[in-house]
Amino acid sequence: MSGQRLSNLELVALCDNYAYKGLDEGLYKLYLPNDQRPHGWLFASNVQRMPWSEDFVIDHGRRTIRLRGHANASSASTACNSAFAEVINNAIDKDIFRTLNKQHSEMFSILGANYPVQLERYAADLFGITARGAHLTVYTMTGDGMRIWVPRRSMSLFTYPGKLDTTVAGGVTAGETPMQNIIREAQEEASLPAELIEKHIRPTGVLTYISYELEKPGGMESCVVPDVIFVFDLEVDANVTPVPEDGEVKEFYLMSVDEVKEALAKEDFKTNSAVVMIDFFIRHGIITPDNEKDYVEIVQRMHRRLPFPVTPDQKI
Amino acid sequence: MSGQRLSNLELVALCDNYAYKGLDEGLYKLYLPNDQRPHGWLFASNVQRMPWSEDFVIDHGRRTIRLRGHANASSASTACNSAFAEVINNAIDKDIFRTLNKQHSEMFSILGANYPVQLERYAADLFGITARGAHLTVYTMTGDGMRIWVPRRSMSLFTYPGKLDTTVAGGVTAGETPMQNIIREAQEEASLPAELIEKHIRPTGVLTYISYELEKPGGMESCVVPDVIFVFDLEVDANVTPVPEDGEVKEFYLMSVDEVKEALAKEDFKTNSAVVMIDFFIRHGIITPDNEKDYVEIVQRMHRRLPFPVTPDQKI
Known part of the structure; x- marks a missing residue:
C-alpha cells in the first residue's frame, strides 16, 4: 500500500475501469439463441482456451459466439443451461482457468435474457456476463453522529483478503431476489436476524459499472465484468451488533464517517464496496455538490449504462 | 390528456428522449476556444437562422461551430461572454427565435468549461448547452405514512402550465451553487424560510438525461437539451406549510404516495419533475427491485452519461 490518497472519483474509476471508447474491438460477443442482443464479452485468449462444444458457433472473423443449444432440449432454457454446464464442467475438470479455481460454485442467472438461463457464477466472469450483487450498509445514529458497521474480510478469502467491506454483501444467485439474498447473507455473514432486516431494510437504488482486468502472472485470467449492485440501507439501534458467523468476516468495526472517508482514501476498502460507500455518502448528504468537485461525474x-440488456425485451 | 397510464420507465423515457445511437449525425457541435471537447449540439435549422458574428467560425462540412472570441478581450472568459451576448442580443432584438420569447433572462454558466463562460439561460437551449437545475422535495411523516408537498404550476407559465411539479425547483444561475439556488427558490416560490432549509436540507444526488424536442407549428424551435438536476430532500414537521409567493405556483397539495403515483401514471407531472419524483421513490424504498421490473434500466x-464535460479538464 502506497502513501497516496485517492479522490472519490479515482476510487470510482478503479472500479468502473473499462474505457468508454474503443476498447471492445478485440473482444468476442456472446449471443443466446433467438436473441439479437449480446449478453457478454470474452477475451480472445479465453475464447482460445475454452473447451467449446458443438453447441457454440464461433465466428473468428466477426468475433461472435452464438449459443445454438442442445437440438433435442425441451426448451430454450434447458438447451442453454446444458450447453453452458457441459463446457464449464469440462473446463473445471481440466483445470484450464485459474478464475474457476477448480471449484463448482453457485448458479447464476443471465440478467435480461428472454428466458431463464443459468451458469456457474465464477464462469460468468470468463464469458463477460453481467454480474449481480446486493450490498447492505448498516448504520446507527449516536449523540456524536453517524456510525457505520464495517467488516474486515478474512485473510483466507480468495478475493480481496483483509480489505474493508460493505456491512453485508453477496452475489445474487439464480432464483433469489436481491432482497432475499441480503436477508440470507445478513444471517450467514453477520448473524443479523431476518426479522430485523425485513422490518427496517430500505432498498435505495442500484449501481452499474464495468470492471476490466488484464491477466497478471500467476493470477486470474483477463476478463471484463459488467456489474449490477443493488444497494440497501438499514438503520439500527445502538444495541444491535453484527457478529461474524461463517468465517468470511474477520471482525466488525463501528466506524465514524471520518474514519470511513480516511479508509476509502487509503484504498483500504474492497474496490466495489468503496463505490457503495461513496453512493451511501451521496444519498445521505455527506458528499455534496459543495464539497465534491467531481460530484456529477461520480454519480x-x-x-x-451497460452494453447488455438488464431486462427481457429491452432494446440496447 | 388520454386515459392511457404510463409506466415509470415510460415517464423517464419521455424526459430522456434523445436516442442512444445515431441521432447526433445532423447536429452541429459547439466548441469554446482552446478546448477540444464539445459543449453543445445545435440543430442545422437553428444554425441557419442564428445571426452569427465574426467571433464564430462555422464549418458546414464538419458541422462544427468554433468560438474564436473577441480578439482584444482581456481574457478567454470575457471574449466568450461578449461573443455570446452580441449574437443573442441580436437574435432577441430581431425576434428570430420563439425559444427566446423576446426576453432577456437570467445568466447561466457553461458547465465543465475550463474558464467561466456565461450566456442567457433561454438561449442555452438553442446552443444545446447542458442546463443545470435544482429540485427540492419537501415531505412529512404522518401516522398514516408519508405525505409529499406537491405544487400545481400556474396556468400563466410559459412552460408546462397547470402541471404538478417538485415542491421547489429552479434553474441554477451563474454564480450560485445548487444549494443557494434552492434556498432562494424556496423563499420565492413557497415562502419557506432559509433557516429551515439550511438546517434540515439533504443533498441526495444528481440526475442527468438528454431531452430532444422537434419544432411544432407555432411552437419553440427544435433543440436538444442535456440536463443536470441536483436533487435535495427536506423532511418537515406537520405544521410547516409551503405558501405560493411569486405567482409561479397556483397552490400546494399535501399528497400521499399513492396519490403521487396516480398523478405520475396519468402524466399530470411536468416531465422532468416526474423523474425527480421517481428517483425520490427509489431512494426512499417505495419503488423497489421487487415491485418495479424496469428498476435497473430506470436508474x-x-x-x-452526457456527451459534454461536467467538470473542467474532464476527458470525454
Missing part, C-alpha cells in the same frame, strides 16, 4: 459513472 | 437512464 454518472456509478450508474453506467 | 441507468436517469443518470445518463
Whole structure:
C-alpha cells in the first residue's frame, strides 16, 4: 500500500475501469439463441482456451459466439443451461482457468435474457456476463453522529483478503431476489436476524459499472465484468451488533464517517464496496455538490449504462 | 390528456428522449476556444437562422461551430461572454427565435468549461448547452405514512402550465451553487424560510438525461437539451406549510404516495419533475427491485452519461 490518497472519483474509476471508447474491438460477443442482443464479452485468449462444444458457433472473423443449444432440449432454457454446464464442467475438470479455481460454485442467472438461463457464477466472469450483487450498509445514529458497521474480510478469502467491506454483501444467485439474498447473507455473514432486516431494510437504488482486468502472472485470467449492485440501507439501534458467523468476516468495526472517508482514501476498502460507500455518502448528504468537485461525474459513472440488456425485451 | 397510464420507465423515457445511437449525425457541435471537447449540439435549422458574428467560425462540412472570441478581450472568459451576448442580443432584438420569447433572462454558466463562460439561460437551449437545475422535495411523516408537498404550476407559465411539479425547483444561475439556488427558490416560490432549509436540507444526488424536442407549428424551435438536476430532500414537521409567493405556483397539495403515483401514471407531472419524483421513490424504498421490473434500466437512464464535460479538464 502506497502513501497516496485517492479522490472519490479515482476510487470510482478503479472500479468502473473499462474505457468508454474503443476498447471492445478485440473482444468476442456472446449471443443466446433467438436473441439479437449480446449478453457478454470474452477475451480472445479465453475464447482460445475454452473447451467449446458443438453447441457454440464461433465466428473468428466477426468475433461472435452464438449459443445454438442442445437440438433435442425441451426448451430454450434447458438447451442453454446444458450447453453452458457441459463446457464449464469440462473446463473445471481440466483445470484450464485459474478464475474457476477448480471449484463448482453457485448458479447464476443471465440478467435480461428472454428466458431463464443459468451458469456457474465464477464462469460468468470468463464469458463477460453481467454480474449481480446486493450490498447492505448498516448504520446507527449516536449523540456524536453517524456510525457505520464495517467488516474486515478474512485473510483466507480468495478475493480481496483483509480489505474493508460493505456491512453485508453477496452475489445474487439464480432464483433469489436481491432482497432475499441480503436477508440470507445478513444471517450467514453477520448473524443479523431476518426479522430485523425485513422490518427496517430500505432498498435505495442500484449501481452499474464495468470492471476490466488484464491477466497478471500467476493470477486470474483477463476478463471484463459488467456489474449490477443493488444497494440497501438499514438503520439500527445502538444495541444491535453484527457478529461474524461463517468465517468470511474477520471482525466488525463501528466506524465514524471520518474514519470511513480516511479508509476509502487509503484504498483500504474492497474496490466495489468503496463505490457503495461513496453512493451511501451521496444519498445521505455527506458528499455534496459543495464539497465534491467531481460530484456529477461520480454519480454518472456509478450508474453506467451497460452494453447488455438488464431486462427481457429491452432494446440496447 | 388520454386515459392511457404510463409506466415509470415510460415517464423517464419521455424526459430522456434523445436516442442512444445515431441521432447526433445532423447536429452541429459547439466548441469554446482552446478546448477540444464539445459543449453543445445545435440543430442545422437553428444554425441557419442564428445571426452569427465574426467571433464564430462555422464549418458546414464538419458541422462544427468554433468560438474564436473577441480578439482584444482581456481574457478567454470575457471574449466568450461578449461573443455570446452580441449574437443573442441580436437574435432577441430581431425576434428570430420563439425559444427566446423576446426576453432577456437570467445568466447561466457553461458547465465543465475550463474558464467561466456565461450566456442567457433561454438561449442555452438553442446552443444545446447542458442546463443545470435544482429540485427540492419537501415531505412529512404522518401516522398514516408519508405525505409529499406537491405544487400545481400556474396556468400563466410559459412552460408546462397547470402541471404538478417538485415542491421547489429552479434553474441554477451563474454564480450560485445548487444549494443557494434552492434556498432562494424556496423563499420565492413557497415562502419557506432559509433557516429551515439550511438546517434540515439533504443533498441526495444528481440526475442527468438528454431531452430532444422537434419544432411544432407555432411552437419553440427544435433543440436538444442535456440536463443536470441536483436533487435535495427536506423532511418537515406537520405544521410547516409551503405558501405560493411569486405567482409561479397556483397552490400546494399535501399528497400521499399513492396519490403521487396516480398523478405520475396519468402524466399530470411536468416531465422532468416526474423523474425527480421517481428517483425520490427509489431512494426512499417505495419503488423497489421487487415491485418495479424496469428498476435497473430506470436508474441507468436517469443518470445518463452526457456527451459534454461536467467538470473542467474532464476527458470525454
